[in-house]
Amino acid sequence: MSNFVLVNSGHNRDDEASKFGMWLFLFTELLLFGGLFLVYTIYRYLNSETFLYSSYELNVLLGTVNTIVLLTSSLTVALSITALQKGNIRLSLWLITATILFALTFLVIKYFEWSAKFEHGLFPGMDHYIQMLPGEKMFFFLYFFMTGLHGLHVIIGGVLLGYIMWEIKKKKVTPDNNIFLENGGLYWHLVDIIWIFLFPLFYLIH
Amino acid sequence: MSVALTQPVNFYQANKGLFSWIFSTDHKRIGLLYFYAIISFFLVAMMLGFLMRLELISPGETIMGAKTYNQIFTLHGVIMIFLFLIPSVPAFFGNFFLPIMIGTDDVAFPKVNLLSWWLYVLGGIFALLTLVVGNGPADTGWTFYAPYSVKTGTNVTLAVLAAFILGFSSILTGLNFIVTIHRLRAPKMGWFKMPLFAWALYATAWIQLLATPIIGITLLMIVAERVFGLGLFDPALGGDPILYQHLFWIYSHPAVYIMVLPAMGLISEMIPTFAKRTIFGYKAIAFSSLAIAFIGYFVWGHHMFTSGMSGPARVIFSVLTFLVAVPSAIKVFNWVATLYKGSIDVKTPLLFSLAFIFQFLVGGLTGLVIGALATDIHLHDTYFVVGHFHYVMFGGAGFAFFGALHYWFPKIWGKMYHEKTAKVAFTFMFIGFNLLYFPMLVLGIMGMPRRYYDYLEEFTTLNVISTVGSWILITGIILMIINLIQSKRTGGETTRNPWGGTTLEWQTPSPPPLHNFDAVPVVPEGNPYDHKQNKSI
Numbered sequence: 001m002s003n004f005v006l007v008n009s010g011h012n013r014d015d016e017a018s019k020f021g022m023w024l025f026l027f028t029e030l031l032l033f034g035g036l037f038l039v040y041t042i043y044r045y046l047n048s049e050t051f052l053y054s055s056y057e058l059n060v061l062l063g064t065v066n067t068i069v070l071l072t073s074s075l076t077v078a079l080s081i082t083a084l085q086k087g088n089i090r091l092s093l094w095l096i097t098a099t100i101l102f103a104l105t106f107l108v109i110k111y112f113e114w115s116a117k118f119e120h121g122l123f124p125g126m127d128h129y130i131q132m133l134p135g136e137k138m139f140f141f142l143y144f145f146m147t148g149l150h151g152l153h154v155i156i157g158g159v160l161l162g163y164i165m166w167e168i169k170k171k172k173v174t175p176d177n178n179i180f181l182e183n184g185g186l187y188w189h190l191v192d193i194i195w196i197f198l199f200p201l202f203y204l205i206h
Numbered sequence: 207m208s209v210a211l212t213q214p215v216n217f218y219q220a221n222k223g224l225f226s227w228i229f230s231t232d233h234k235r236i237g238l239l240y241f242y243a244i245i246s247f248f249l250v251a252m253m254l255g256f257l258m259r260l261e262l263i264s265p266g267e268t269i270m271g272a273k274t275y276n277q278i279f280t281l282h283g284v285i286m287i288f289l290f291l292i293p294s295v296p297a298f299f300g301n302f303f304l305p306i307m308i309g310t311d312d313v314a315f316p317k318v319n320l321l322s323w324w325l326y327v328l329g330g331i332f333a334l335l336t337l338v339v340g341n342g343p344a345d346t347g348w349t350f351y352a353p354y355s356v357k358t359g360t361n362v363t364l365a366v367l368a369a370f371i372l373g374f375s376s377i378l379t380g381l382n383f384i385v386t387i388h389r390l391r392a393p394k395m396g397w398f399k400m401p402l403f404a405w406a407l408y409a410t411a412w413i414q415l416l417a418t419p420i421i422g423i424t425l426l427m428i429v430a431e432r433v434f435g436l437g438l439f440d441p442a443l444g445g446d447p448i449l450y451q452h453l454f455w456i457y458s459h460p461a462v463y464i465m466v467l468p469a470m471g472l473i474s475e476m477i478p479t480f481a482k483r484t485i486f487g488y489k490a491i492a493f494s495s496l497a498i499a500f501i502g503y504f505v506w507g508h509h510m511f512t513s514g515m516s517g518p519a520r521v522i523f524s525v526l527t528f529l530v531a532v533p534s535a536i537k538v539f540n541w542v543a544t545l546y547k548g549s550i551d552v553k554t555p556l557l558f559s560l561a562f563i564f565q566f567l568v569g570g571l572t573g574l575v576i577g578a579l580a581t582d583i584h585l586h587d588t589y590f591v592v593g594h595f596h597y598v599m600f601g602g603a604g605f606a607f608f609g610a611l612h613y614w615f616p617k618i619w620g621k622m623y624h625e626k627t628a629k630v631a632f633t634f635m636f637i638g639f640n641l642l643y644f645p646m647l648v649l650g651i652m653g654m655p656r657r658y659y660d661y662l663e664e665f666t667t668l669n670v671i672s673t674v675g676s677w678i679l680i681t682g683i684i685l686m687i688i689n690l691i692q693s694k695r696t697g698g699e700t701t702r703n704p705w706g707g708t709t710l711e712w713q714t715p716s717p718p719p720l721h722n723f724d725a726v727p728v729v730p731e732g733n734p735y736d737h738k739q740n741k742s743i
Contacts, residue, residue: 004724008390010233010305010312017314017389024381028419035423035453039438042449124434134437134444141436145427 015179022183026190029153033194036146040201043138050135055202057122058143059113063203066109067195073102074192077161077185087175089168096165096181099188103158110151114144143202150194157191160184216620220720231316234718236323237302238618244294245687247330251285252680254278259642259676262669265661275659276345277360281336283348284365288372289330291599292461294607295468296414297326297379300407302618304383306711307401309392309729311721314385318378325375332368336361347657349458352439352450356431363432366425373418373425376464380414383407392710394729398489401709401734405492406471409499413460413467417503421457424450448513455506463502465599466566467495469606470537473559476613477541478735479707480556481548485735487540494533501530508577512586520579527577534570538563553705554628558609561636565601569594572647587657590650596643608635608686615690616704620717621697627689634682641675708735 044051080095121128122140129137164184167173173180217234227235258278261268270278301319305312313319336343344365346355355362387408391400427438428450437443439450478485485491507515507523515523541563550556572594576582585591615623645668650656654665661669703712710727711718730736 004719005721006309006311006392006723006726008310008392009721010310010314010316010386010390014314014389017385020388021315021318021381021385024384024415028377028381028415031416031419032423035420035427035456038453039427039449042446046446047444124436137436138438138444141430141434141438145430 013177018179018183019186022186026186029190030194033146033149036142036149037197037201040142040146043135043142047135047138050133051139052206054136054139055205057117057120058203059116060203062109062113063199066106067199069102069106069109070192070195073099073106074189076102077188081178081182081185084168084173084175084178084181089175092181093165093168096161096168100158100161100165103154103161106154107151110147117144146198147202150191150198153191153194157184157188160187215719216715216717217720218717229320231312231320232720233301233305233312233316233319234722236319237298237300239323240293240297240301240326243327243330244290244298247285247289248294251282251290252683254282254285256676256680258282259673261659262661263673264669265663265666267659270659272659273345276347276657277343279657280345280347280365281333281343284333284344284369286599287348287461287465288369289326289333291465291603292372292376293326293379294465295472295603295610296383296407296410296464297322297376299403299472299607299610299614300379300383300468303614303711304386304404304407305390306714306718306722307709308387308390308404309395309710309723309727310386310390311723313382314389315382319382322375322378322382325371325378329368329370329372329375332364332371336364336368339364349454350425350428351454352428352431352447353437353441353445355428356435356440363429366428370422370425373422376414377418380411380418383411384415387411392727392729398492399729399732399734400492402474402485402488402491402495403468403471403709406468406474406495409495410464410467413464413499413502417457417460417464420453421461424453424457427453448510448515451510451513452506455509459506459509460499460502462595462598463498465603467498469562469603470495472606472610472613473541473562474537475707475709476555476559476609477544478737479613479705480551480553480559481545482551482706482737483544483548484733484737485540486543486546487536488733488735490536491540494536497533498530501526501533505530508582511579511582524577524579528574531570531574531577534566538567538570551705553612554623554625554632555609555613555705557629557632557636558605558612561632561639562602562605562609565597565605565639568644569597569599569602572597585650587655588650589646589654589656592656593643593646593650596646601639601643605635605639611690613705614711615693616700617711617716617718619694619697620700621693621695622700622704623693623697624689627692628686631682631686631689634678634685636682638675638677638679638682642672642679643675645669645672645675706737708737 076095076098080092080099083092083095117123117140118126123129123144124137124141129140132140161184164173164181167180217232221230227239230236257269258275261270261275301313340361341359342361344350344355344360344362345358346362350362350366387400387404431438437445439445439447441447474485474491505523505526507519508527511520572590576585576591576594612623612628615621649665649668652665654661700716702715705712708730710729713727714723
């Protein structure tokens with residue numbers, strides 16, 4: 001009697017529920033960045049000129065390269081899911097490795113970009129920063145805050161994908177039970193889509 | 207109850223030891239873990255409120271100075287809001303009863319559920335740490351308004367981080383409930399066969415999920431401001447303090463619906479059970495929950511009528527505020543209509559529900575007074591506002607919480623509470639509550655500002671009445687808690703369904719077995735509150 005278990009148990013495997021939960025979590029992430037986008041919009045409106053010439057400080061070439069890197073990584077992660085679903089575990093692992101390498105490339109480029117800003121004293125609290133106009137300060141604060149938070153998500157996404165690789169090797173994530181990789185892929189696409197908005201807002205808009 | 211079954215091992219007996227609790231993924235145990243933490247925080251914040259009322263028993267400095275008073279009301283607010291009201295109903299009753307009421311054995315993500323409890327504990331520790339480290343607890347009020355929150359030397363950073371972590375915990379609870387309701391309902395339970403408590407939790411969960419991230423990022427901005435000091439919200443440095451207020455209320459107004467909506471769900475459970483009558487307007491109540499959650503997103507500006515906002519914006523926010531009163535009123539009418547011609551059984555949970563309806567009415571209608579543009583100019587930041595939200599939050603959500611604690615006491619602990627003592631405790635609480643908060647409404651209209659440790663001579667009489675009310679209320683609460691603890695040890699035996707309820711939790715033994723049911727639960731045909739049908743089972 002004590003072992004009675006219902007058919008609709010919460011402990012059953014339910015891929016549909018896992019994916020649904022992941023999507024809901026992604027909504028919260030979008031809203032988290034949404035608050036920052038709102039702040040950006042208001043201060044861009046209030047300081048449109050200072051925001052414009054502050055944006056000339058940023059390196060459009062490096063930004064473009066990073067955009068391409070991240071977009072390609074979304075492709076490789078999507079391919080890795082399909083490869084796993086079709087049973088090609090080796091290919092899937094290679095494609096995840098490629099995704100992680102792209103993530104590292106992105107971070108390395110970001111590191112050089114940030115270092116250049118540090119050298120110019122543009123980080124909040126540095127010599128040059130303190131003398132800037134309020135609008136410029138806003139711009140660089142938001143730049144560091146938003147790309148920093150995004151970078152944190154890149155790191156989390158990369159670590160997550162690395163963990164999923166380990167799970168695949170341990171046969172816990174398999175062609176028949178691939179929802180973990182699919183959710184990891186969804187998360188990676190989120191990282192990608194946020195960058196797609198950050199890039200024009202900071203580097204391109206005139 | 208057609209089949210008599212042998213009593214199976216209940217979930218308390220299934221596992222033993224401390225670790226079987228704090229690392230449990232069983233929704234019932236997690237619910238109880240939440241309960242013990244929540245009630246402890248409630249008692250701490252209640253004592254802070256007691257001290258504030260004691261300070262206000264006479265004009266001038268009575269037991270503490272202005273700064274201490276500011277810190278105490280801030281900590282009272284932070285604990286009551288983030289550690290008691292927001293998690294109270296969803297995280298305790300929701301966790302414990304949602305899976306049982308929809309006929310399943312756990313939430314969709316049991317491990318995430320455990321994680322959210324641990325985050326809650328971590329956030330609670332952060333909030334309490336503000337007491338002992340640095341310059342003492344924050345003195346900004348629970349709203350952390352910039353630029354003061356950026357400049358004060360008190361522990362704002364820690365308090366803000368506490369709120370951030372608690373927000374994350376609340377998001378995970380909401381996420382879990384949405385997926386649970388979508389995926390795990392019993393095979394024959396359609397959406398409109400769900401108990402109304404589940405509907406209320408569903409609407410609440412969407413608010414938790416979609417509003418909380420905004421406060422998360424806003425609070426992170428406050429932390430960044432304090433660390434780097436660049437004036438994001440400081441007008442002297444080009445920032446906009448009004449923007450902070452907008453961001454704060456975009457979350458914090460919907461958050462009041464996180465606090466009160468699930469409480470309304472509890473009332474919708476208790477009233478039909480004790481009126482022995484099918485609930486009036488089931489679909490209207492279900493949809494009004496969704497309507498409150500939806501409209502509730504668009505009314506945040508009414509906290510800022512005096513902060514500087516354009517005329518049209520104020521009118522729009524005011525109209526929307528009046529609009530959100532409509533679904534709330536629909537619920538009240540439906541509860542009253544359910545009682546009409548019912549065979550009313552006056553038990554303690556019903557008394558709490560009736561007190562809820564009365565106090566929620568006072569709180570709701572005074573809310574309209576401050577939601578109207580002209581009257582708000584006079585009443586903004588007065589004691590009237592404090593009276594108003596305590597009527598909704600404590601008189602509403604708090605009373606519903608304590609009512610449900612009696613209602614489900616036999617189900618959770620398997621013993622019946624002592625009815626007479628419970629009624630005495632309720633009487634103390636009801637009288638004390640109204641003595642405590644009604645004078646605040648009058649004082650506010652007379653012009654006494656909120657958040658002052660001092661006041662003019664002419665306000666003395668009403669303040670004394672209010673302070674005496676706080677003593678009566680606390681006496682009632684302590685009596686209630688002692689009664690419940692006593693009842694847990696010495697209370698009478700109970701059955702599966704002591705009240706004659708119709709929802710699924712009454713089909714399982716009290717307390718429930720590990721997997722909630724000992725047989726497939728029978729989902730009632732048609733309305734889940736059909737009391738005619740119940741007689742045959």
